[in-house]
Amino acid sequence: MSTRTRIEPFWGAILIFLGAILFSTKAIMVKLAYEYEVEATVLLTLRMLFSVPFYLIIGLTAKQTTGLSRIKGRDYLLIAVVGLLGHYIASLADFIGLQYVTASIERLVLYVYPTIVLLMSWIFLKKKISRIQWLALVIAYIGIAVVLGGDVSVEDQSDLWMGVFWVFMAALFYSAYLVGSGELVVKFGTRRFTAFSMLSAAIGVFIHSFIQIGGQWPDLHPAVYGYGLLMAVVATVIPSFMIQEGIRRVGANSAGIIGSIGPVSTIILAYIFLGERMTEIQILGTAIVMGGILLITLNKNK
Secondary structure, eight states: OOHHHHHHHHHHHHHHHHHHHHHHHHHHHHHHHHTTOOOHHHHHHHHHHHHHHHHHHHHHHSOOSSOGGGOOHHHHHHHHHHHIIIIIIHHHHHHHHTTTSOHHHHHHHHTTHHHHHHHHHHHHSOOOOOHHHHHHHHHHHHHHHHHHHSOOSOSOHHHHHHHHHHHHHHHHHHHHHHHHHHHHHHHHOHHHHHHHHHHHHHHHHHHHHHHHHTTOOOOOOHHHHHHHHHHHIIIIIHHHHHHHHHHHHHOHHHHHHHTTHHHHHHHHHIIIIIOOOOOHHHHHHHHHHHHHHHHHHHHHHO
16 A cells, blocks of 8 residues: 555545534634624625635536436436525524524534434435434434533523524525435536535525615625635635545545534634633533434444
8 A cells, every 4th residue: 555545544534624623613704793783694695605606617617427418407406406405595594593592502503414314314215223323313412402401601592492493494404405415416426516506505595685685785894794705715615625525535424523523613613702601511412412423423434
């Protein structure tokens, strides 16, 4: 085995680790932008505006992995649907949820999506769930109950549950996106699939924004544009390619384990940039959730 072959998994792990941390900065940027009283739809629109040029170039230049004859008009319709679910509806629900809960709680609730994917695959794709996976599901949701039962830094408990509801809906729609994308990724290739689904979502966001705003763009603080650009480039485009390359080097299952750093990095970043605090009971709950998620991932890897 050559030195290059031996070192590839190492660099793949580094790429996934850093990519997961960059992805986790999105919640921090959203919370910082909300200090300037910007609406969720406007903020999501900015993120899409700055992301679209990158994904447009990717979609037009990425190589086709299969023959065009295998791709039907129905496939383009499906990629539009899953794109709207995963990058428009899920993102919007997540942005709305962040108006009510801390970045730490948002990331923790959002990260239960592997458990939802497992349940959706069981219900719709008839894939069996092992006893270990059922145990992991129970552990993960016990952990969430522990976290939410702790001393959360939200003044109004109704705001807490409103935020949790919206973030959980984001996790639900993102899970539907993942479950529905399997065959499409094989046909289009990872890069083209990601680009086309993101562009479909962008169209949905722009239409939503036009209807809500009425064609009149609000007067925003320059910092909001800065956060929108950072969300697009630092928390979306760059980490998506880092993780994609990392998966190529180490495999999807190992990538899932390494990517578990996401919620932890959000907690640390929220402490540094937002002054958020988590009590001992919430840290315990977070550890329980992460244990459940890792159990699912390791079982799948096995």
